[in-house]
Amino acid sequence: MRSSSFSAFQQQGYSASIFLRRKDKLEKTQQKCIAIFGLLCGFAVLSALIFSSVDIWGDDDGITEENCNSDCRIELVENIPEDLLLPIEGRPRLSLSAGFNILLDQAKRSVEVVSPVWALNPWDLETTPSTAKQGQLLFQRLLSLKSHGVKLKIASSLTNSPELKTLAAHKAEIRFLNMTALTRGELRSSFWIVDRKHIYIGSADMDWRSLSKRKELGLVLYNCSCLALDLHRVFSFYWQLHDRDYIPSIWSKRVTALYGRHDALELRFNSTEASAYLSTSPEVFCSKDRTRDVDAIYQVIQSAKTFIFISVTDYLPLVSSTFRGTTITRYWSLIDEMIREAVVLRGVQIRLLISFWKKTHPLTFNFVVSLKSLCIQLHNCSLEVRFFSHKEQKEDFQHGLNHNKYLVTDNALYVGNHDWVGSDFARNAGVGLVVKMKNSFTDRGVTVIEHVKAAFERDWRSRYAKSLQSNKDQYGKYRDPLQNKIHMDTKEESKWNDPLSL
Numbered sequence: 490m491r492s493s494s495f496s497a498f499q500q501q502g503y504s505a506s507i508f509l510r511r512k513d514k515l516e517k518t519q520q521k522c523i524a525i526f527g528l529l530c531g532f533a534v535l536s537a538l539i540f541s542s543v544d545i546w547g548d549d550d551g552i553t554e555e556n557c558n559s560d561c562r563i564e565l566v567e568n569i570p571e572d573l574l575l576p577i578e579g580r581p582r583l584s585l586s587a588g589f590n591i592l593l594d595q596a597k598r599s600v601e602v603v604s605p606v607w608a609l610n611p612w613d614l615e616t617t618p619s620t621a622k623q624g625q626l627l628f629q630r631l632l633s634l635k636s637h638g639v640k641l642k643i644a645s646s647l648t649n650s651p652e653l654k655t656l657a658a659h660k661a662e663i664r665f666l667n668m669t670a671l672t673r674g675e676l677r678s679s680f681w682i683v684d685r686k687h688i689y690i691g692s693a694d695m696d697w698r699s700l701s702k703r704k705e706l707g708l709v710l711y712n713c714s715c716l717a718l719d720l721h722r723v724f725s726f727y728w729q730l731h732d733r734d735y736i737p738s739i740w741s742k743r744v745t746a747l748y749g750r751h752d753a754l755e756l757r758f759n760s761t762e763a764s765a766y767l768s769t770s771p772e773v774f775c776s777k778d779r780t781r782d783v784d785a786i787y788q789v790i791q792s793a794k795t796f797i798f799i800s801v802t803d804y805l806p807l808v809s810s811t812f813r814g815t816t817i818t819r820y821w822s823l824i825d826e827m828i829r830e831a832v833v834l835r836g837v838q839i840r841l842l843i844s845f846w847k848k849t850h851p852l853t854f855n856f857v858v859s860l861k862s863l864c865i866q867l868h869n870c871s872l873e874v875r876f877f878s879h880k881e882q883k884e885d886f887q888h889g890l891n892h893n894k895y896l897v898t899d900n901a902l903y904v905g906n907h908d909w910v911g912s913d914f915a916r917n918a919g920v921g922l923v924v925k926m927k928n929s930f931t932d933r934g935v936t937v938i939e940h941v942k943a944a945f946e947r948d949w950r951s952r953y954a955k956s957l958q959s960n961k962d963q964y965g966k967y968r969d970p971l972q973n974k975i976h977m978d979t980k981e982e983s984k985w986n987d988p989l990s991l
């Protein structure tokens with residue numbers, strides 16, 4: 490009895506000591522676990538910081554995909570140079586500079602801007618038109634944002650811009666994208682995001698010329714946080730490429746596209762049911778689920794039933810790349826193909842308005858004549874091309890330049906940052922916006938599509954839009970089809986070998 494109780498006691502002591510030892514072990518394992526967990530946490534936070542440093546501390550106003558606003562107001566904004574004689578009726582209700590100023594009036598927390606150029610202050614005020622002041626005023630407003638408690642964030646590929654330096658000195662946050670290292674291209678994107686609610690996308694740059702002597706077209710969307718959220722993801726993508734010389738293969742979910750050509754955002758523009766999504770270029774700049782610009786253009790052309798009106802500065806279906814110092818140029822068929830198919834096989838009427846200016850590539854005329862010749866001897870086939878050209882100004886060839894980059898059809902609209910040049914889509918960064926209307930032309934009333942169509946028709950019928958003279962036996966005529974004084978000398982043609990001139 491005693492011995493058994495003693496052994497029981499011993500056993501108890503034994504199990505107690507086992508228990509203690511186990512407890513000890515357990516604690517050690519727990520400590521290990523905690524240490525490992527801590528390390529993992531640290532790693533997770535670190536990788537989150539690396540891949541998505543932007544939004545972590547959330548200055549997003551609590552706007553998410555779930556609670557964002559898709560009851561938007563849309564406005565066409567244009568800049569029409571003072572000395573272009575265009576009829577009043579096709580003119581926009583809102584000028585581009587008024588649009589930018591309204592956007593700045595709305596700003597309460599943040600303004601995010603991407604622009605290929607920063608030149609809002611003209612060098613020489615004497616020779617510039619009085620409207621050049623618009624650029625200076627805009628610059629002053631951007632400088633004073635900080636003092637109104639509004640953050641200004643800029644993504645840019647410019648290394649030595651005096652204006653960006655001034656803005657940085659006024660507490661703007663500026664991040665640098667080395668486009669040479671990333672894509673061997675340029676940053677051509679041009680858009681604004683205000684308070685993650687209002688946005689601008691269009692052809693204008695932060696250049697005083699865009700607000701005075703160049704013809705520009707863009708869209709301003711108010712109270713449209715769903716789309717603004719998605720455009721902010723494009724901005725975040727740029728933001729995270731800051732000072733990198735490669736494009737990371739793993740990206741945070743915060744740059745994944747919210748909407749695209751297969752799942753467009755359903756929304757309302759001025760109370761009309763519509764859908765919309767964003768697209769980007771080049772392909773390596775398309776984060777997960779992001780639609781490429783060319784696929785967006787394809788979808789818009791593909792869904793056109795009766796007409797397609799295109800207004801771009803340059804049209805050139807070529808892509809050139811430099812490999813070990815040798816430039817290789819290839820035919821880039823993507824858009825050319827879409828146009829041919831639409832006009833010949835679907836009987837859609839096509840009008841192409843291209844600018845004729847100092848940098849028009851001579852082969853443009855050959856490609857355009859080739860497109861036009863498709864309709865020879867075909868009924869129900871209509872493809873017209875006109876060249877927009879303003880009077881020549883020796884000192885500034887951008888004067889009166891039609892800098893538009895859009896496409897409008899009977900049911901949709903695409904406004905982008907690129908001209909229709911293969912090399913642009915292949916290498917340069919740009920953004921596009923697709924807008925589609927739900928109802929047919931007749932029962933939806935006047936929408937932004939009608940406004941853009943009216944703007945196109947105004948330009949098309951203007952004195953500045955001239956057709957090619959089909960003088961097919963004289964090749965030289967194509968070289969100077971408008972018999973206008975702009976002379977393309979051999980120097981201009983030899984630029985062809987220089988990829989950057991494309």
Ligand SMILES: *[C@@H]1O[C@H](CO)[C@@H](O)[C@H](O)[C@H]1NC(C)=O
Pocket residue numbers: 648667669670734
């Ligand atoms: C950009 O990248 C290129 C090529 O990697 C490099 O030569 C150049 O110095 C970089 N520029 C800047 C400003 O970092």
Ligand SMILES: *[C@@H]1O[C@H](CO)[C@@H](O)[C@H](O)[C@H]1NC(C)=O
Pocket residue numbers: 562595711712
């Ligand atoms: C945005 O919506 C709010 C509330 O509906 C309205 O008060 C405001 O005027 C709108 N802003 C713009 C620029 O339309």
Ligand SMILES: *[C@@H]1O[C@H](CO)[C@@H](O)[C@H](O)[C@H]1NC(C)=O
Pocket residue numbers: 794795835836837838868869
């Ligand atoms: C011409 O094209 C329209 C579509 O734009 C089509 O409805 C019509 O049937 C076509 N006519 C012929 C003869 O192909």
Ligand SMILES: *[C@@H]1O[C@H](CO)[C@@H](O)[C@H](O)[C@H]1NC(C)=O
Pocket residue numbers: 562563564565582759935936937938940
């Ligand atoms: C949308 O409504 C605003 C006024 O609320 C107007 O200024 C604008 O022109 C309209 N846009 C279109 C495309 O009709």
